[in-house]
Amino acid sequence: MKVTPYDMESLMSFVGRAAAMNSMDVRSYLRTLFETDDYMNPVPLPEDLDSLEKGDFLAGLNDALDPEKRRLELLTLPSTKPGVHTKWLRRAGGIKMDGDRFRGTPSFAWCPRCLLVDQLNGHDQFLRLSWRLITRTFCWKHRRPLTTHCLACNDRQAETAFVFNGDNVVLTCGACGSPYGTQLGLPDMSSATTIQLRDNKNVQFAWNGAIQLEMALEKSLSEHSKTVNNRELRNFILAFANILMKANPHSRAPIDLFSSVAFPARPNSRNITSLDRPYRASSIAVRRKTHGLMAAILKRRMNLFSIKGVHEKRWGRDPTLPELRAELEPEQNAELDRLLLMFPASWV
Ligand SMILES: [Zn+2]
Ligand SMILES: [Zn+2]
Secondary structure, rough: OOOOOOOOOOOHHHHHHHHHOOOOOOHHHHHOOOOOOOOOOOOOOOOHHHOOOOOHHHHHHHHHHOOOOHHHHHHHHHHHHOOOOOHHHHHHHOOOOOOOOOOOOOOOEEHHHHHHHHHOOOOOOEEEEEEEEEEEOEOOOOEEEOOOOOOOOOOOOEEEEEOOOOOOOOEEOOOOEEHHHHHOOOOOHHHHHHHHHOOOOOHHHHHHHHHHHHHHHHHHOOOOOOOOOOHHHHHHHHHHHHHHHHOOOOOOHHHHHOOOOHHHHOOOOOOHHHOHHHHHHHOOOHHHHHHHHHHHHHHHOOOEEEEOOOOOOOEEEEOOHHHHHHHHHHHHHHHHHHHOOOOOOOOO
């Protein structure tokens, strides 16, 4: 059965769909494509197809799956976003980590509305390459938070399954089988809160602020980026995010001091906040909240945060820099002072 790559699809998604149409899991399917007579020495399978560089494996995939047009390199990060190092890809991890290491296993995020639109358009559901970036926590099209776990069973370790239903491929939870395209709620929120958020204009403002920050950050990721300003902006955002996510000596990360109905997130666990660069290891929800808080502080947007213990109102407002500083330890304040000296003012 022939599979055609979609515009903006990730290679992992494309191979997942091809495997599903052949009633196989991805690894077994790749084994059949790269069969060798020497069973003691099988062809090594790449850890993450989306970060695959040009080479024998990619050529082999093109031979097998797209022999005429050979488009598969367009589904990988190294070809579509040159210079964006693969360290910016979302990977599994965050529970039993030691140092700044991550498991190589890819980890996915998706927009249920985009998947539903795929289905309504009568084609397969597929994962977008851009959803793999750790800096991306929103769907830019639907302007809603991306999802990273099944909202039906809430199993955070469950894998994403590609299921061929006879007509099309749909994405479902690997644990309970619930189709992702039907899960239109918001992660970590009750349905009552989700309905309240829908009617709250300030939430849209708050999310737009975070999306703008993510757009600027993503543009600045390329190491080939010509403008110094871009690199400065990236370094600033990541350093600021790391200050917010990193625990002080009493094991409390500043980001956990703030609460927001628009950015719900479970606190960073201690093994993440003790990392030098917790940004890369934190969950999508904590990163989204951090982007939202930074946008609120830097751009003074209505952002619906409140500081725990100070403001108990459910619908908060903008936190101010002095409020943030009052909650930080002296050494965290000193770090922030050094950072603000480098702030690329052109972004504000
Ligand atoms: Zn979407
Ligand atoms: Zn499930």
